Amino acid sequence: MKGKRVLLVNPWIYDFAAYDLWAKPLGLLFLGALLRLNGCEVSFVDCLKAPHEQMGGKPPKAHPGGHGKFYRQIVDSPALLKGFPRRYGRYGISREAFYHDLGKIGEPDAVLVTSQMTYWYPGVHEAVRCVREAFPRAVVLLGGIYATLCGGHAGKHAGADHVLCGEGELEALRVLGRLWRTSPGYCPDMDNLDSLPYPLFDLVEPLRxxxxxxxxxxxxxxxxxxxxxxxxxxxxxxxxxxxxxxxxxxxxxxxxxxxxxxxxxxxxxxxxxxxxxxxxxxxxxxxxxxxxxxxxxxxxxxxxxxxxxxxxxxxxxxxxxxxxxxxxxxxxxxxxxxxxxxxxxxxxxxxxxxxxxxxxxxxxxxxxxxxxxxxxxxxxxxxxxxxxxxxxxxxxxxxxxxxxxxxxxxxxxxxxxxxxxxxxxxxxxxxxxxxxxxxxxxxxxxxxxxxxxxxxxxxx
Ligand code: B12
Structure with missing residues (x-):
């Protein structure tokens, strides 16, 4: 896997309310660490990043100790939820800021997109679409909570090349190893969590x-x-x-x-x-x-x-x-x-x-x-x-x-x-x-x- 370029993407949230209560894509950062250990060059684009240098206005408020707000843009609620009396929002950076971040890293060989709450899938689908547009040759893997609990829906609608279910460490190595016709130099023992490298928090900015x-x-x-x-x-x-x-x-x-x-x-x-x-x-x-x-x-x-x-x-x-x-x-x-x-x-x-x-x-x-x-x-x-x-x-x-x-x-x-x-x-x-x-x-x-x-x- 040496020399392969991998991009990790944490998608936007679409919801009536969202708050950063010490919320980071921990699973995705674990996968990134494992791929880096196997020689891949790993980068990370976080749609929920705040503050972001490409975003105008005041940055969302952050509290000492960690938690804070996300950027938010009010959007129309999806047709299925029309009539529910709450404003719907898209939480995270603008699409322009996202493309700007993608532009800085150049075409990867693989993109790993994570997913959290099942009902946040619109942000996941959007991230997959944007990544495909920016990097048409990269293989896109989707995993995480939505992908695991709603695998059928994700497989049908998300637009990823592979939708993987459950803990992703071994699965991601298996799929990428097969695609790249190589076997990973390092495979963790999932019964021994200490065999996992530390998640890639060094790629999170700002790291609070x-x-x-x-x-x-x-x-x-x-x-x-x-x-x-x-x-x-x-x-x-x-x-x-x-x-x-x-x-x-x-x-x-x-x-x-x-x-x-x-x-x-x-x-x-x-x-x-x-x-x-x-x-x-x-x-x-x-x-x-x-x-x-x-x-x-x-x-x-x-x-x-x-x-x-x-x-x-x-x-x-x-x-x-x-x-x-x-x-x-x-x-x-x-x-x-x-x-x-x-x-x-x-x-x-x-x-x-x-x-x-x-x-x-x-x-x-x-x-x-x-x-x-x-x-x-x-x-x-x-x-x-x-x-x-x-x-x-x-x-x-x-x-x-x-x-x-x-x-x-x-x-x-x-x-x-x-x-x-x-x-x-x-x-x-x-x-x-x-x-x-x-x-x-x-x-x-x-x-x-x-x-x-x-x-x-x-x-x-
Ligand atoms: C920590 C946590 C939180 C944190 C924040 C999490 C975050 N990052 O945003 C807090 C406390 C804020 C939170 C809040 C809530 N949570 Co919560 N939370 C969790 C918890 C305990 C752990 C999630 C986690 O990070 N696990 C650790 C990492 C390592 O695992 P992972 O992300 O799943 O990643 C692995 C795999 O999924 C996979 N993977 C991940 N990404 C990718 C990508 C690729 C390409 C591949 C191949 C694989 C892959 O590999 C990873 C490593 O093995 C889960 C329960 C659970 N056991 O998972 C509930 C859970 C996700 N939460 C849940 C709920 C209900 C909520 C709340 C709605 C609770 C409430 N009623 O208020 C709120 C909503 C938050 C909001 N609206 O902002 C539900 C899911 C609901 C849903 N519909 O999806 C869960 C499943 C608990 C449950 N009830 O069953 N939560």
Whole structure:
């Protein structure tokens, strides 16, 4: 693969709202690192880059510590979503700025396009079209979450030469190796995550934070979540090697803020989280950790809570989803109300201010009543923590999908645009859009105003 030129592309987002909550295309940057290790010359064009020198006006606001806004242009919403009373936006740089960036790198042999939320596919298709126009001879590979969960749709409509499903490391090497009639010099062992090179954050500009993955997969099977479809089996890194990576970004790139992308960071904490945090303290790195993706309250023992405090955990989100014990059990039994209260007590004893801890509550599950969401809000409020409403996004292949299909007023299986959580796709007479607004009010300041105040909150 030596000498081959590879371009990584992170596409635009099309949505009613989007916010950079420590959001980087981590998977794509992993693939880039592996290809570079195999001798390829790798470049990266990020449609979500901000600030960008080709964009006029004021750059989007960024907060110290990482999160911030994207550039946004209001556009017509797609025909299928016409009538939904929210403005639709294209988040990221202009098309001209994108072509400008492509122009700087010259024709690659292969382009790897990633995809995140399934309903963001318009930006993915647009990126593929632009890349094809600019580089008609390059082979285009598409992977990521949309490509994995909606492979049929992506294969039919995205315009890529190859649509690859699931974890992409070995697949990308296989496809490119076959195309280029060569075998890669280095193949990672996907059962040993430490055999992966560090993701190519050195190509991200400006680099204000780094996303870290200390494990892949999740031991739970929550019926609303697609994690098990994206990465199978829980694999955990060696804690010392994960700290080596934190130290690498901190010392060589002066990075102080790290977002954890794990689905199960605290699971079996004796094996990973505790030694990881103890090592961070021992090396006196003075870094901060942010967990925009929720932590499991069940594993938040007093020992874990104080290690989190000492090792610099700054943004803590816990996943409750619902306070109804029956629904908790039915959706996967991830956590009980008592476990949440214990976790909050332990965090508070360790020195965290409970009002800084956001607790995610799912809103709009199929058949869910507004009352039940309000109960969860009340329960979290009375614990002293901050309720953060997250709207349910139905996903094909998950345990709840069939029920979502039955409940939704949209034909969910006809177009991934209908997975958009802002639509509240499974709203019904028991939880309609006006009740949803009441729920948001009850939950207090909206996620976006909390973010604007720099406190951090749920993803918008
Ligand atoms: C971290 C995370 C976030 C972060 C940001 C992620 C980002 N980069 O933008 C935050 C916390 C902000 C977030 C927010 C939300 N998220 Co989220 N998030 C995740 C999480 C946990 C990990 C994603 C990740 O980066 N994984 C790590 C990397 C290494 O994996 P990867 O990107 O998939 O890449 C691999 C493969 O896909 C592939 N690949 C990737 N690109 C390419 C390209 C090519 C060419 C090839 C060959 C392969 C390939 O290879 C990579 C390496 O193996 C996933 C769950 C999961 N386990 O994946 C949910 C997930 C993506 N989120 C989800 C949801 C629902 C949300 C929210 C809507 C939650 C809510 N209700 O508010 C919001 C929406 C955000 C918004 N509107 O701005 C859903 C997806 C929904 C959808 N319809 O697609 C998921 C799947 C969780 C779930 N419920 O099942 N999220």
């Amino acid at each position: 934070y780094v996303c870290i993955q200390t494990s892949r997969g999740c031991p739970f099977r929550c019926t609303y979540c697609a994690s098990h479809l994206l990465a199978s089996g829980l694999r955990v890194r060696d804690p010392h090697k994960a700290v080596d990576e934190v130290e690498h970004w901190h010392r060589r790139y002066q990075i102080d803020d790290f977002a954890l992308y794990d689905d199960a960071f605290l699971f079996r904490s004796q094996r990973f989280a505790l030694p990881f945090m103890q090592e961070i303290v021992q090396r006196r790195l003075g870094v901060r950790f942010h967990c925009p993706n929720a932590l499991h309250a069940r594993y938040l023992s007093p020992e874990v809570a104080s290690a989190m405090k000492e090792s610099g955990f700054a943004t803590i989100r816990l996943g409750l989803e619902t306070s109804d014990p029956v629904l908790q059990e039915k959706t996967g039994g991830k956590v009980s109300n008592d476990e949440l209260l214990h976790a909050l007590e332990n965090l508070s004893r360790a020195g965290f201010d409970p009002s800084d801890i956001g607790v995610y509550i799912l809103c709009g599950l199929p058949g869910q009543h507004a009352r039940e969401v309000l109960d969860a809000v009340e329960f979290v409020r009375s614990s002293g923590a901050r309720p953060v409403i997250t709207e349910y996004s139905p996903l094909p292949g998950t345990g709840m999908w069939e029920e979502a299909l039955r409940f939704s007023r949209y034909p969910l299986d006809e177009d991934p645009l209908f997975h958009n959580n802002t639509l509240l796709p499974c709203a019904w007479e028991g939880l309609d859009l006006s009740m949803y607004r009441e729920i948001r009010l009850a939950a207090g300041r909206s996620a976006s105003s909390a973010l604007a105040a720099g406190k951090g909150a749920g993803p918008e």
